[in-house]
Amino acid sequence: MQTLIINIKELLQVRETAIEKVSGSEMAILPTLKNAFLLIENDTIVSYGSMENCPKNRADKTIDASGKIVLPSWCDSHTHIVYVGNREQEFVDRINGLSYEEIANRGGGILNSAKRLNEASEDEIYNQSKKRLKEIMLLGTGSVEIKSGYGLTVEGELKMLRVIKKLAENYPITIKATFLGAHAFPTEYKENHTGYIDIIINEMLPKIAAEKLADYIDAFCEIGYFSVEEIELIMEAGKKYGLRSKIHVNQFTVINGIKACVKHDALSVDHLEMVTDDDISDLKNSKTMPVALPSCSYFINIPYTPARKMIDAGLPLALASDFNPGTSPSGNMNFVVATACIKMKMTPQEAINAATLNGAYAMGISNTHGSITIGKKANLIITKPLNSFYELPYAFGSNLIEQVMINGKIIS
Numbered sequence: 001m002q003t004l005i006i007n008i009k010e011l012l013q014v015r016e017t018a019i020e021k022v023s024g025s026e027m028a029i030l031p032t033l034k035n036a037f038l039l040i041e042n043d044t045i046v047s048y049g050s051m052e053n054c055p056k057n058r059a060d061k062t063i064d065a066s067g068k069i070v071l072p073s074w075c076d077s078h079t080h081i082v083y084v085g086n087r088e089q090e091f092v093d094r095i096n097g098l099s100y101e102e103i104a105n106r107g108g109g110i111l112n113s114a115k116r117l118n119e120a121s122e123d124e125i126y127n128q129s130k131k132r133l134k135e136i137m138l139l140g141t142g143s144v145e146i147k148s149g150y151g152l153t154v155e156g157e158l159k160m161l162r163v164i165k166k167l168a169e170n171y172p173i174t175i176k177a178t179f180l181g182a183h184a185f186p187t188e189y190k191e192n193h194t195g196y197i198d199i200i201i202n203e204m205l206p207k208i209a210a211e212k213l214a215d216y217i218d219a220f221c222e223i224g225y226f227s228v229e230e231i232e233l234i235m236e237a238g239k240k241y242g243l244r245s246k247i248h249v250n251q252f253t254v255i256n257g258i259k260a261c262v263k264h265d266a267l268s269v270d271h272l273e274m275v276t277d278d279d280i281s282d283l284k285n286s287k288t289m290p291v292a293l294p295s296c297s298y299f300i301n302i303p304y305t306p307a308r309k310m311i312d313a314g315l316p317l318a319l320a321s322d323f324n325p326g327t328s329p330s331g332n333m334n335f336v337v338a339t340a341c342i343k344m345k346m347t348p349q350e351a352i353n354a355a356t357l358n359g360a361y362a363m364g365i366s367n368t369h370g371s372i373t374i375g376k377k378a379n380l381i382i383t384k385p386l387n388s389f390y391e392l393p394y395a396f397g398s399n400l401i402e403q404v405m406i407n408g409k410i411i412s
């Protein structure tokens with residue numbers, strides 16, 4: 001099955017040779033091709049070029065993209081879309097003056113979602129989560145990382161990871177699963193951290209590995225959650241099962257977690273609302289991708305990741321949605337890209353690089369996703385007619401996507 005897209009006003013993120021990520025000043029460069037064609041065979045990009053060189057033989061399907069922009073679909077490397085119920089009461093509590101920390105201390109927050117998840121059946125969790133997955137696909141996300149972390153019991157964590165596996169089997173979107181047993185301490189382990197960490201390492205991990213339910217391991221490194229020493233134990237244990245880490249760190253405070261993550265060769269460090277010069281130098285020349293989550297900053301009114309400072313220091317940066325019921329009840333990557341431009345002063349070129357190629361890197365799939373490169377997956381966004389791609393972040397409240405292609409098929 002061949003699909004040919006013709007008359008593309010501008011084809012974005014065209015990379016002749018596959019590169020794994022872009023860093024520092026490279027992030028300002030978004031290679032594009034004007035008046036282009038793109039040829040897809042089954043689920044793979046097989047050719048592209050300018051319209052003068054467009055293949056003359058008929059494809060099985062031809063899409064005319066006159067006036068429209070085509071780009072790789074969003075690669076959302078950090079989400080928690082498997083959850084039960086919402087937390088809109090906490091949202092209103094915050095408006096009335098409570099902080100995220102105060103809400104968590106009252107039994108709200110992560111423990112609130114964990115309670116609901118443990119009460120729900122696997123089918124119920126699946127049915128609620130699939131709606132969010134479909135929603136983000138239509139918003140242009142073609143690959144996504146999904147975490148567990150609202151179970152916090154052996155059964156609950158396994159249930160979440162099985163739901164993620166089932167979603168991956170039933171939907172075309174590429175899904176990477178991350179085990180986040182170390183998301184918070186269940187109430188009964190508040191004073192017995194070793195007890196819960198022992199369960200994570202000696203009960204949850206072996207079962208998850210035996211069922212091959214996770215690709216990565218995560219932990220929430222923060223005061224009141226997991227200390228640096230504790231996340232090091234988690235990262236070490238993950239490595240024994242071949243799970244590289246992707247760590248929640250520097251969301252509210254700096255407790256030197258980034259240094260430990262780099263030491264353990266984490267694939268990514270995520271949140272980074274607070275970043276010091278030492279953190280930047282630790283990340284320099286590492287293989288760890290910093291990931292910013294601007295919807296979380298927006299929603300709970302905390303600082304934005306200092307993207308300018310980090311990129312200007314030569315670091316790469318990825319953007320993700322953090323879709324979750326507590327700090328970012330939105331998986332809209334178009335909003336993420338716009339907010340990165342508006343609030344973090346990233347240029348549209350930098351933000352698109354961060355939400356495609358670097359996002360793919362942050363979930364270990366940049367060899368197959370994140371750019372228009374021969375041999376990569378045909379995961380694409382076809383926009384409505386636009387003046388230029390600047391309009392994508394500029395018109396931040398509009399849905400400018402006309403069609404989404406995942407694995408070579410237009411989804412609806």
Ligand code: NIG
Pocket residue numbers: 109110113220248251296322324325326327328
């Ligand atoms: O990425 N910070 C830790 N975890 C989530 C929030 C979880 C929740 O509030 O349910 C986050 O922001």
Ligand code: FE
Pocket residue numbers: 078079080248322324
């Ligand atoms: Fe998160």
